[in-house]
Amino acid sequence: MVSDFFYPNFGGVENHIYLLSQCLIKLGHKVVVLTHAYGNRSGVRYMTGGLKVYYVPWKPFLMQNTLPTFYGTLPIIRTILIREQISLVHGHQAFSTLCHEALMHARTMGYKFTLADVSQAICVSHTSKENTVLRSGLPPEKVYVIPNAVDTAMFKPAAERPSGNEIVIVVISRLVYRKGADLLVEVIPEVCRMYPNVRFIVGGDGPKRVRLEEMREKHSLQDRVEMLGAVPHAQVRSVLISGHIFLNSSLTEAFCIAILEAASCGLLTVSTRVGGVPEVLPDDMIVLAEPDPTDMVQAIKKAISILPMIDPQDMHNRMKKLYDWHDVAKRTEIVYDRALKCSNQSLLERLSRYLACGAWAGKLFCLVMIIDFLLWRLLQLWKPAEDIEVVPDIVLSHDEDRGISQDFQAFNKDHSLR
Template identity: 30%
Template sequence: MKILILTNLFPTPWDPLRGAFNRQQFERLGQHHDIDVLTAVDFRERLRGVRGEVSVDSLRTDYFTFFYPPRFGRSLHAMTWLLSLWLQRGRRLRAAGYDCILVSWAYPDAAATGWLARRLRIPYVVKVHGSDLNVQASYPLRRRQIRSALRGAGAVVAVSRALAEKAVAIGAAPDRVHVIYNGVDSDRFAPGSRSEARTRLGLSSEEPLLLYVGNLKSSKGCLDLLEAFPALLATQSQARLIYVGAGPCRDALLERAAALACSDRISLAGAVPHAALGDWFRAADLLCLPSHNEGVPNVILEAMACGIPVVATRVGGIPEVVPDYAGSLVPPQDPAALSAALVEAVAREWDSSRIAAHASGFRWDDNVARLSGILQTAVHPPRVGSAA
């Protein structure tokens, strides 16, 4: 099939590390189909300039600039997203002859794509990730647009059962909603020597290492983790907390660490290419991701694939993929509960082989085969009354 993928979650020259999970999925999907990926780039991000190069095998990639009124009018963003796309790439889209559209992110991307697909007279499939439903659909005007997009879709793909249930509650037809967990690249994420990983990263071989991987923003719980960390230091004085990622909370983390008198035990490593994350996981004693809302974060699957236990919040699809023997779950925005979980987890003996074996069940080949079948069905739906 010839497929158009529309999303804001994909690497671009202005943000080369963005959407690594989509990159892995779409690159594999492109081995079976003829695919164009067209990524929306926020106009403010584009003004900040190019930050790297992006080359993805098996895909043709392009970008358009998403213009919108900042700070207000969020309910109009689907319209401005569509106008931005159509004015910049409309002629090419009309002439391309696509069989279907896969749109990854509910608002504004999917809300706008519903209108685009009707104009092009082709089916579309919506992939939802987490806060695109958990947060955006909590606003009435946006929720109505998301509902319309989900109802008009040939299928809705959710990365967790919790998110699938959310899509149905918003208005998606239950028989069109599919759960497909993300996969793990087993060549990059597998158990290995902790001491060798630490040596390659220039880290101490002795101190207990707590790792956070993700955007440094409050909704990911990075500040909650910092509030919980001193309790671990009280029992493990040489423990170190390393944040891998970038984002708006960086300065707040540094200021709060100074106020908590633990700056010497905190490190901010900055953003790291996805291909380099394996050593960070293997170097860690524990991954912690105390998000306020989620779908299923790939960093949790990847850490477990390296045999590393997880402390995370009981939100979204995380409880679906983290069994008791692979980690501990706590309520969101509860630093006291998080503190207790960290202390217990660092002291506990974990079965790394069992954790890695569990994570090996999340395979990109299975993921892409199912997604390909869903797209095929959207293009060639079964006839009413035909045999199953």
């Protein structure tokens, strides 16, 4: 598993890689994660179930992405692939520089992987698949849709629903432009004006937090809009179960795991109709709106009217059947099997595909791949694969596994998810 985004950074991609890896390990596979260093977290670390993580000593350049080097990562990636006897490389998040470089080097070395110049590709929604096919030119039959999931054991409804006439709307998100923080600035005051019994809880941090603070001051909503700041992972559920409605204002979203977590806790969701969001929940669990303040206010109004008909426990039970990480892992395993059955392509065959990318871009891509191939051959001569020591697999005892799990849970409580 390769991505710039992994723990101790928290988010949807990070959770996806970790939970998918754990389920694949339980299915009998060996899984190794490759990411960049986070602060003083560098080198090799072990997580729950013996999941090995390589924190390569590169500093993030922008938004947790490493600086593109094209060839600078080749020596260490080659060494890790050989040391760990990797048979398939799975890149996560199209915005990850390390992901793309690792996939390029793996392809040069003859490995199978899933993303562009690919054996197979995985998208989390049908909308995401459509975008991927249109932008990359991949044959649709090579692109599979496997949704994210939620750990419903972690996200359970409260024993009793918050009582009284007060309606609490919860927002937990990174307060950035892409997540629609600017929409919240316009929506929250209008909803508070229309409904004196509505209160907002906003969890999350980011550059747009200042605008929300200013909005609260301007409209004198200090007692009706609670700003929590960054919410530790262990406390996300406790925040969710204190509310009745979950509000998502994202401008772009391939899937949105936060909606699953809220629904699993029994909250009715109001969300912008963007990306793959309409595919995530059944119609009776979510009210969709255009990313426009007026339409979002109307959606909240509708959600408040149907709130008495919502049964949190029934919603949680339905989520347990709809989304399960073990099911995601089994479906991903099928894609891996199909990728491994694909025939290896020679460099000339791959170059012909790159040439089709454009009159100038195609030639540039070919040049990049030719240089990558030559550098790989030079590395083979300088340090043959036989001279790289293979790492023996470590089988953890039950007690060791439990100890690692407890350590991770303690670590989890001390870091912010969003």
